[in-house]
Amino acid sequence: MRCQLVNAVDSRGQAMSLSLAEGCIRAELAGQRIDLGGARLLPGLINAHDHLHLNGALPRLKFRSGYRNASEWIADITPQLSTDPGLLAHRRQPRALRFLAGGLKNLLSGVTTVLHHDPRDAVLDEPGFPVDVPAPGGWSHSLALDGDEAVRASHQATPAGRPWIVHAAEGIDTAAALEFDRLEALGCIAPGTLLVHGLGLSAAQQRRLVEAGAAVVWCPGSNLHLFGRTLDPEWLFAQGRLALGSDSRISGGRDLLAELALVRELTRWSEERLEAWVTEGAARLLGLTDRGRLEPGLRADLIALPPGLPLSHATRADLRLVVVGGRPLYADADLGETLGLTPVRVDGRPKAIAPHLLIAEPGLELLAEEVPA
Numbered sequence: 001m002r003c004q005l006v007n008a009v010d011s012r013g014q015a016m017s018l019s020l021a022e023g024c025i026r027a028e029l030a031g032q033r034i035d036l037g038g039a040r041l042l043p044g045l046i047n048a049h050d051h052l053h054l055n056g057a058l059p060r061l062k063f064r065s066g067y068r069n070a071s072e073w074i075a076d077i078t079p080q081l082s083t084d085p086g087l088l089a090h091r092r093q094p095r096a097l098r099f100l101a102g103g104l105k106n107l108l109s110g111v112t113t114v115l116h117h118d119p120r121d122a123v124l125d126e127p128g129f130p131v132d133v134p135a136p137g138g139w140s141h142s143l144a145l146d147g148d149e150a151v152r153a154s155h156q157a158t159p160a161g162r163p164w165i166v167h168a169a170e171g172i173d174t175a176a177a178l179e180f181d182r183l184e185a186l187g188c189i190a191p192g193t194l195l196v197h198g199l200g201l202s203a204a205q206q207r208r209l210v211e212a213g214a215a216v217v218w219c220p221g222s223n224l225h226l227f228g229r230t231l232d233p234e235w236l237f238a239q240g241r242l243a244l245g246s247d248s249r250i251s252g253g254r255d256l257l258a259e260l261a262l263v264r265e266l267t268r269w270s271e272e273r274l275e276a277w278v279t280e281g282a283a284r285l286l287g288l289t290d291r292g293r294l295e296p297g298l299r300a301d302l303i304a305l306p307p308g309l310p311l312s313h314a315t316r317a318d319l320r321l322v323v324v325g326g327r328p329l330y331a332d333a334d335l336g337e338t339l340g341l342t343p344v345r346v347d348g349r350p351k352a353i354a355p356h357l358l359i360a361e362p363g364l365e366l367l368a369e370e371v372p373a
């Protein structure tokens with residue numbers, strides 16, 4: 001749709017209006033006027049790690065008090081996949097619907113771009129999918145699941161400098177830490193490499209990683225749930241070599257806003273730094289040059305926050321508007337009719353959402369006549 005967002009402010013509180021057309025931000029103001037009532041506009045958030053098909057109503061999984069590494073956790077989960085009623089019910093849902101639920105989880109939290117880990121589904125590339133899911137240059141699950149040779153082959157098949165993503169050093173024991181050395185020996189620690197978790201990295205390994213031009217995707221909620229601790233992010237953050245991921249709901253928190261609130265508690269980084277980190281900073285680190293800032297010519301991926309509310313204090317019910325690729329998909333109830341959205345309640349608050357996204361999601365209440373897909 002072609003529209004202009006008026007009566008808004010930027011991050012410094014200066015008045016701003018934005019025009020959107022053909023999925024991009026435009027310099028000239030034109031189209032239908034949408035009054036944001038003084039809301040603050042930010043670029044859409046970038047979630048650097050999720051498993052989109054493992055969200056919806058799935059609970060956080062843990063079968064002992066704590067783990068030393070991810071292999072122990074995966075070994076505990078595997079037998080449950082064919083016996084646990086909740087996991088079985090989830091797996092019985094159509095595959096596309098499971099992915100859609102992961103997209104919806106992200107959209108509701110202001111995320112407009114997700115790096116999905118695991119094989120893709122065709123639904124990710126359909127025009128109605130609620131978030132943009134760029135394909136990385138390459139990915140591998142982990143050394144533990146894929147083995148050294150497959151990991152090396154996956155990295156070698158990735159075009160130079162493009163993101164290549166792998167779970168690594170996900171744990172607090174020696175085996176987790178040694179995964180970095182194994183990847184290094186395989187030639188996989190290189191520009192574009194993104195290690196998801198990196199919890200077990202020593203300071204020396206962090207230095208080698210940065211010197212090689214690689215980076216870490218931090219998923220603090222997942223780490224704390226499984227291992228009772230997370231990495232010290234300060235040095236990687238200062239080097240600009242850290243991104244934030246939610247991970248899926250079977251280990252992480254509800255969404256990226258929950259992770260961001262956790263990061264604020266763990267670090268005391270300023271609000272300004274947090275906001276830049278999950279937008280412009282993430283886009284730069286992930287090589288996504290067409291997003292991350294509110295500038296003409298870039299993708300129209302944006303969110304609007306109520307005046308005065310810092311991003312890291314916001315929950316999904318606070319978001320006034322979420323626009324993905326120029327499509328307004330989630331908004332406050334008073335904007336719903338203008339934007340062609342359907343009234344719903346999110347966590348008890350009146351909101352509105354694109355009609356094709358009326359699917360089952362904890363906390364999303366459909367109004368009487370709507371039936372979840």
Ligand SMILES: [Zn+2]
Pocket residue numbers: 049050051117167196247248
């Ligand atoms: Zn993961």
